[in-house]
Amino acid sequence: MDLGGKNIDNTALTVHVTLMTSQLRFRLYYIYLHGTKGTEMSKVSVHWFRHGLRFHDNPALLEAIKDAERFYAVFIFDGESAGTKISGYNRAQFLYESLCDLDSELKAVGSQLFIFNGVPAEIFTTLHKEAGVTHLSFEQDCEAIWNQRDDDVRRTCLELGMEVIEKISHTLWDPFDIIDANGGQPPLTYEMFVQVAQVLEDPPRALPNPEWDNVIFGEITDELAAKLKLAPKVPTPEMQGWIRNGEAPTYVGGERQALQHLKSRLRVEEDAFRDGYILPNQVNPDFLGPPLSMSAALRFGCLSVRKFYWDVHETYYKVNRGQPSATHSLTAQLIWREFFYCMSANNPKYDQMKQNPICIQIPWNKNPDHLKAWEMGQTGYPFIDACMRQMRKEGWIHHVGRTAVASFLTRGDLWISWEEGLKVFYKYLIDADWSVAAGNWMWLSSSAFERQLDCSVCVCPVAYGRRLEPTGEYIRRYVPELASLPHDYIFEPWKAPSKVQEKFGCIVGKDYPKRIVRHKTASKANYKMMKNIRDSLKLAPKHCAPSNADEIRQYLRLPKACFHNIVEGRH
Numbered sequence: 001m002d003l004g005g006k007n008i009d010n011t012a013l014t015v016h017v018t019l020m021t022s023q024l025r026f027r028l029y030y031i032y033l034h035g036t037k038g039t040e041m042s043k044v045s046v047h048w049f050r051h052g053l054r055f056h057d058n059p060a061l062l063e064a065i066k067d068a069e070r071f072y073a074v075f076i077f078d079g080e081s082a083g084t085k086i087s088g089y090n091r092a093q094f095l096y097e098s099l100c101d102l103d104s105e106l107k108a109v110g111s112q113l114f115i116f117n118g119v120p121a122e123i124f125t126t127l128h129k130e131a132g133v134t135h136l137s138f139e140q141d142c143e144a145i146w147n148q149r150d151d152d153v154r155r156t157c158l159e160l161g162m163e164v165i166e167k168i169s170h171t172l173w174d175p176f177d178i179i180d181a182n183g184g185q186p187p188l189t190y191e192m193f194v195q196v197a198q199v200l201e202d203p204p205r206a207l208p209n210p211e212w213d214n215v216i217f218g219e220i221t222d223e224l225a226a227k228l229k230l231a232p233k234v235p236t237p238e239m240q241g242w243i244r245n246g247e248a249p250t251y252v253g254g255e256r257q258a259l260q261h262l263k264s265r266l267r268v269e270e271d272a273f274r275d276g277y278i279l280p281n282q283v284n285p286d287f288l289g290p291p292l293s294m295s296a297a298l299r300f301g302c303l304s305v306r307k308f309y310w311d312v313h314e315t316y317y318k319v320n321r322g323q324p325s326a327t328h329s330l331t332a333q334l335i336w337r338e339f340f341y342c343m344s345a346n347n348p349k350y351d352q353m354k355q356n357p358i359c360i361q362i363p364w365n366k367n368p369d370h371l372k373a374w375e376m377g378q379t380g381y382p383f384i385d386a387c388m389r390q391m392r393k394e395g396w397i398h399h400v401g402r403t404a405v406a407s408f409l410t411r412g413d414l415w416i417s418w419e420e421g422l423k424v425f426y427k428y429l430i431d432a433d434w435s436v437a438a439g440n441w442m443w444l445s446s447s448a449f450e451r452q453l454d455c456s457v458c459v460c461p462v463a464y465g466r467r468l469e470p471t472g473e474y475i476r477r478y479v480p481e482l483a484s485l486p487h488d489y490i491f492e493p494w495k496a497p498s499k500v501q502e503k504f505g506c507i508v509g510k511d512y513p514k515r516i517v518r519h520k521t522a523s524k525a526n527y528k529m530m531k532n533i534r535d536s537l538k539l540a541p542k543h544c545a546p547s548n549a550d551e552i553r554q555y556l557r558l559p560k561a562c563f564h565n566i567v568e569g570r571h
């Protein structure tokens, strides 16, 4: 049995119990001797799909089917299956498509995906007692939000004498290896994370698909099906209680779709390498073209992060005639993902201000009207409204759109807590990750991770949008009431003379809302408040230490030349 890369004698039944305290997560290995040396326990295995909804590069699945007498593939709806307790229609739909794809892949090899409703530990107990299941495999979920669920399952398996197989494949590295390599603490800045990661070995290569030829698939009797509330087919979002309300997602879930999507994404990467630059999705954020992001596929694990990582690197080698890229910068976005996962791995309060040891306590305002206006895309700032409306409709917005709306809600304009914004993101985004979303919100609101932005520079909702999508077509697409306005006013409709507003059928305050705040005034006041908070902190928090202007520029995806014009906020 392999636990996080550590091989343990397979005559012993080893259960990896991960305990957690609010500060620190300890890893304990319990070795529970089972039988005498040399005797093999017959293996009836279940692979529990949670994230990692795929066949390719799935080490836990490969281990589950190896030498199994019988094998079951299982998914459980336990109330949090779409990733977080809060989820809107689009993410539920993406999950549904991903499960349908997996089910049809399993049907093609002679089985099916068994979908149950209920508490995982109870379901595995029943499967052990009534179907003779001896082994349970799953992919590591490193976010602290899953600790309780997985600790319960591990404890139950230990009590029942079942073997647990847990493998790392949702991340490039085991976050706990990074923490160990950093002396027991997560590296508190991105820069430090990169340094620690460089000390570790390269991430493992993606593993091949399972060989299904010799696998014997288990069946579920009618009696057991009734007991475990086996779903007769993959339940649609509507069957689970979601109601479609104008949503029109552009991303489709499923492994096969993700692999197709990866091919087109790699062509874009290849073109960029040939033209001499990297990170094309960042350098030229395309607001109007076909969707390019891999985030939803990675979030549900329809695509292996290790496959994405290595395919991009291989493409680079191919274009550059075998020259390896020196650093991780080729896939820097993936390092941000690792960083936020790692930061949250031993911090169950990562998604809130209170009791969150890395978060600065900022006295944010409560303003339900402003919060609602922001959520509904009714702030009176066209670029902000376009982003929020795209997110509600399609379940996705580009990273730069996220930075604009997050800055606007928090330290930029409205001075509303990042926790409120986070809940809205959890609801609407198809790629919403408990830790990745919270980490980005803390970063953007100057609550953790960085120092330089700390409100002396904040994203201007007008200039940033104009810089990123100068044609205004993006706004016309998502804010149709502004569609006929001349280009001169599309980013600032309040500047259009009333005659122009009348002529083009868009009266500000009637057809489109007035600005809920004046950016210039609000951002100045917020700057003062943030400065006072900073001055009142006797010691600068460690995690706000060494970030630099380059890191901020890269995070905001802005070229050097225009950086200062955008962040100074002239409006």
Ligand SMILES: Cc1cc2nc3c(=O)[nH]c(=O)nc-3n(C[C@H](O)[C@H](O)[C@H](O)COP(=O)(O)OP(=O)(O)OC[C@H]3O[C@@H](n4cnc5c(N)ncnc54)[C@H](O)[C@@H]3O)c2cc1C
Binding pocket: 281, 282, 292, 293, 294, 295, 296, 298, 299, 333, 334, 336, 337, 338, 340, 397, 398, 399, 400, 402, 403, 406, 425, 429, 431, 432, 433, 434, 436, 437, 438, 440, 441, 444
């Ligand atoms: C306030 C805020 C909240 C966010 N919430 C999420 C979230 O819940 N889930 C999520 O996957 N991404 C989140 N992001 C990060 C990023 O905006 C999305 O991953 C986005 O889809 C990346 O698009 P891309 O086309 O540039 O990614 P790609 O080029 O396709 O990047 C590949 C992968 O890198 C990762 N990645 C890219 N940027 C970041 C980042 N800043 N932080 C962490 N990982 C990153 C994502 O997993 C992404 O799939 C958030 C960003 C902000 C500013």
